[in-house]
Amino acid sequence: MRVELAELFAxxxxxxxxxxxxxxxxxxxxxxxxIIMEAAAIMFFLSIGYRxxxxxxxxxxxxxxxxxxxxxxxxxxxxxxxxxxxxxxVTTILxxxxxxxxxxxxxxxxxxxxxxSLEK
Amino acid sequence: MLYVVLGLWIFSALMxxxxxxxxxxxxxxxxFGLLASIAFFLLGSPDVAMAEAAISTFTTxxxxxxxxxxxxxxxxxxxxxxxxxxKKPKSTFVIRYILPLLFTIFAAGLFIYFIPDNVVNxxxxxxxxxxxxxxVGGYNPxxxxxxxxxxxxxxxxxxxxVLAVVAVIHMSKFGEATxxxxxxxxxxxxxxxxxxxRLITPILLVFGIFLILNGHISAGGGFQGGLVIxxxxxxxxxxxxxxxxxxxxxxxxxxxxxxxxxLLASVVVFLEFADFTHRPGYREIYLIIMNALIxxxxxxxxxxxxxxxxxxxxxxxDES
Numbered sequence: 001m002r003v004e005l006a007e008l009f010a011x012x013x014x015x016x017x018x019x020x021x022x023x024x025x026x027x028x029x030x031x032x033x034x035i036i037m038e039a040a041a042i043m044f045f046l047s048i049g050y051r052x053x054x055x056x057x058x059x060x061x062x063x064x065x066x067x068x069x070x071x072x073x074x075x076x077x078x079x080x081x082x083x084x085x086x087x088x089x090v091t092t093i094l095x096x097x098x099x100x101x102x103x104x105x106x107x108x109x110x111x112x113x114x115x116x117s118l119e120k
Numbered sequence: 121m122l123y124v125v126l127g128l129w130i131f132s133a134l135m136x137x138x139x140x141x142x143x144x145x146x147x148x149x150x151x152f153g154l155l156a157s158i159a160f161f162l163l164g165s166p167d168v169a170m171a172e173a174a175i176s177t178f179t180t181x182x183x184x185x186x187x188x189x190x191x192x193x194x195x196x197x198x199x200x201x202x203x204x205x206x207k208k209p210k211s212t213f214v215i216r217y218i219l220p221l222l223f224t225i226f227a228a229g230l231f232i233y234f235i236p237d238n239v240v241n242x243x244x245x246x247x248x249x250x251x252x253x254x255x256v257g258g259y260n261p262x263x264x265x266x267x268x269x270x271x272x273x274x275x276x277x278x279x280x281x282v283l284a285v286v287a288v289i290h291m292s293k294f295g296e297a298t299x300x301x302x303x304x305x306x307x308x309x310x311x312x313x314x315x316x317x318r319l320i321t322p323i324l325l326v327f328g329i330f331l332i333l334n335g336h337i338s339a340g341g342g343f344q345g346g347l348v349i350x351x352x353x354x355x356x357x358x359x360x361x362x363x364x365x366x367x368x369x370x371x372x373x374x375x376x377x378x379x380x381x382x383l384l385a386s387v388v389v390f391l392e393f394a395d396f397t398h399r400p401g402y403r404e405i406y407l408i409i410m411n412a413l414i415x416x417x418x419x420x421x422x423x424x425x426x427x428x429x430x431x432x433x434x435x436x437x438d439e440s
Contacts, residue, residue: 028142089283
């Protein structure tokens with residue numbers, strides 16, 4: 001068990017948003033915690049193999065670098081860019097669903113929505 | 121430096137957790153995105169940092185448009201206060217807040233204890249970094265990976281964007297007929313911000329095109345450039361109040377661009393089209409065209425999503 005400090009921050013953030021998703025009663029905050037969860041997962045993937053003084057893997061003189069340890073890994077970065085763009089499209093779908101629900105029940109509170117849907 | 125930024129990042133998430141008013145939560149989300157972007161940059165990935173900065177701007181704008189409509193529509197009902205919690209007995213509080221907290225701490229502890237040591241294969245990184253200049257060209261291995269080695273992922277990401285647009289158009293259920301021309305956007309604006317954004321908007325467009333065209337030799341690329349160009353069109357709507365683009369036409373352009381991306385990728389990458397991609401002078405052309413197509417795709421997709429949101433806002437105002 002050897003955890004980088006940056007990875008630990010990402011894991012803590014993931015579980016903060018996990019707790020928020022369980023506890024919150026507000027739809028807007030639920031959507032926001034899903035966004036935070038995505039950001040924490042992205043941070044976890046990017047911080048694997050981090051060491052202080054790491055450099056971005058960009059430039060014409062990459063081939064002359066002696067040790068690859070101080071160059072960031074480009075592979076998770078390429079995957080995370082697509083993950084970020086997909087995350088925004090997921091967010092917009094969630095917001096549209098939020099708008100539909102709040103138009104129907106006139107509230108953003110999960111409990112009130114449950115009560116009003118039972119009344120109907 | 122990185123750990124200071126990460127600490128502030130956690131702090132902003134805690135602020136979101138303890139805040140009850142929706143508008144403040146949205147503003148904290150903007151701060152959260154900014155801090156995440158700075159942290160990504162310090163972790164050595166400027167491409168992801170740029171994408172995250174643009175994305176957090178977008179998310180905040182979407183939330184503000186969503187909330188603005190409800191303040192107009194229903195007054196202040198959107199503020200969720202804890203009035204009901206006071207009347208309930210104390211055991212409800214324990215079940216509601218303390219038990220999830222214990223469960224979360226337990227799950228986090230398990231996750232941290234069982235985290236594996238070497239998750240990433242170091243040889244793969246070395247392989248990509250040593251060979252991408254000869255095989256793909258350009259100076260940016262991130263672009264090389266998502267345009268050449270892992271082009272499947274990019275294709276399916278583009279497909280996901282198309283699906284999201286279709287889903288949003290289907291669920292928003294407002295035709296273009298409900299949108300009346302000549303309605304001003306009623307977002308609160310001051311002369312200062314209008315003037316600043318008027319100065320910035322042309323620069324945004326130029327910057328987006330710059331990012332797309334230089335994606336293969338420096339930080340940037342199709343996704344980031346496309347997002348910046350979409351921001352240009354959003355600023356154009358917000359400040360100059362121009363709503364002249366037809367949603368159906370943008371949707372057709374987006375589909376055509378998606379087909380072009382799929383065709384070009386399959387011809388060049390999967391069929392190994394002659395030795396076109398191995399010739400030093402010509403292989404950059406593939407990267408530039410592909411970046412431009414992805415940029416056009418992303419810009420069209422997010423413009424469509426934003427225009428659907430605006431259409432809902434306008435349609436609700438027409439109803440009320």
